[in-house]
Amino acid sequence: MGKFKSHWADFGPLPNAKRCVRFEIGDLMGFIIIHNTTLGPGLGGLRVKPYESEAATLADAARLGRGMVYKNAAAGLELGGAKAVINAEPDELTANHLRAYGEVVQELSGHYITAPDVGTEVSMMDIIMEATRYVVCVSREKGGLDDPSPSTARGVFLAMQEALPFAGNLRHLAQPIVLIQGFGKVGRPLAHLLQANNFKVLVAEANEVQRDQAASDGCEIVETNKVFGTHAHIFAPCATGGILNPDSITALKNHGVRLICGGANNQLQDEGRDSELLKEKKIWWAPDFVANAGGVALACTEWELRTGKITPDQVNDRTEMRLAGIGKRIRKIMAKAEDRDCTSLSAARKLAEDTVAKQGGELR
Numbered sequence: 016m017g018k019f020k021s022h023w024a025d026f027g028p029l030p031n032a033k034r035c036v037r038f039e040i041g042d043l044m045g046f047i048i049i050h051n052t053t054l055g056p057g058l059g060g061l062r063v064k065p066y067e068s069e070a071a072t073l074a075d076a077a078r079l080g081r082g083m084v085y086k087n088a089a090a091g092l093e094l095g096g097a098k099a100v101i102n103a104e105p106d107e108l109t110a111n112h113l114r115a116y117g118e119v120v121q122e123l124s125g126h127y128i129t130a131p132d133v134g135t136e137v138s139m140m141d142i143i144m145e146a147t148r149y150v151v152c153v154s155r156e157k158g159g160l161d162d163p164s165p166s167t168a169r170g171v172f173l174a175m176q177e178a179l180p181f182a183g184n185l186r187h188l189a190q191p192i193v194l195i196q197g198f199g200k201v202g203r204p205l206a207h208l209l210q211a212n213n214f215k216v217l218v219a220e221a222n223e224v225q226r227d228q229a230a231s232d233g234c235e236i237v238e239t240n241k242v243f244g245t246h247a248h249i250f251a252p253c254a255t256g257g258i259l260n261p262d263s264i265t266a267l268k269n270h271g272v273r274l275i276c277g278g279a280n281n282q283l284q285d286e287g288r289d290s291e292l293l294k295e296k297k298i299w300w301a302p303d304f305v306a307n308a309g310g311v312a313l314a315c316t317e318w319e320l321r322t323g324k325i326t327p328d329q330v331n332d333r334t335e336m337r338l339a340g341i342g343k344r345i346r347k348i349m350a351k352a353e354d355r356d357c358t359s360l361s362a363a364r365k366l367a368e369d370t371v372a373k374q375g376g377e378l379r
Contacts, residue, residue: 023119029077031379033057036123037073040115043108045101046073047119048080049127053376056125057097058151058314059083060132061116061139066102076100082281082304083311084378088367090308091340092315097127105134110142117146125149130163130314137162148321151314160317160330163310164200166338167278170309171201172208173342174301175249175276181349182274182299185248190215194237194247194272197254198225201278201307205253206234217247243267249274256281259289259300268296276301276345283360290360294352301345302363312337 023038026046034049049057059080066072076098084096101108101116120129120143128149131140140153153159175193179186193209195202198220206216210233218229219242230236237245243266250272252258259275259282267275275282275298282303283289293300316334319325325333344366351362368378 046076050080052095057095059098063134086304117143121147166313167310168204174306177342177346202253252277260284290358
């Protein structure tokens, strides 16, 4: 399949994970964590980024794998949760590396389905597909449904719409102001959906090209160092995670934000502390792993299409049903949080845990 072969082995037990695989592809190494397969094969993206050590690589893979269990379960998908991580700069990966990685995935016999994530994209999935069938988000030319980002944006938009009634009088405003952090593959289509539905859109983006795109699309530009000091009603983080902490939450509250709903993963710097603070500050937070599940919903539909569970003429209806379900689940989560006086994070986790428990499994 390439200039070098893959080498992999079970790494040993990992707390609360079903399987941990360490692999080497040429001069690079990584991990695949299959966390839970109660609902189906573990699906999760391949993340490629540099880590300071092998231990840090493993820790991130384990954290992300567990997160995918919650995401897929909360989305009502017949999929378990897993993740792959390679310790490298994305531009270090050659076609041979990707094919060798595909060999590892193939040898796991369908227990893990790979997909794009940070540092990877559709064109890479096409190459991986040369070595394994257990990959999704491949191009339409290869029989897939292509880039999942627009579906992620649509899911975020539907989640935002369903969350609005819980956020005070925002639904009664003539033109609510949404501040989007990040104008990339998710932020830009989200901005277009918001503009088409009479929201005023502000954008904070560090990349000059993307910032110019936002301006030409009619968005008002906010300096990145002023993102938490700008008046808005809704904050939509669509870039890096870990941006919600006591300082940023307090600043957002002081500048009018009543709802946070975006496409970024792992938005809370400290889940327990920051979810409680959001509740205390009366800012409604749409849990990220529920609101941004549009991409994995599309990936699930693609997998069903390519395995013959649905026909091509069923793709649009199946995708729309799953995207609409994101909004419905956000509404259910918000209502439970309100009724039980708990955080939206607690309500969302309970939804995922109950879904797995109904099939005889357990999330830990």
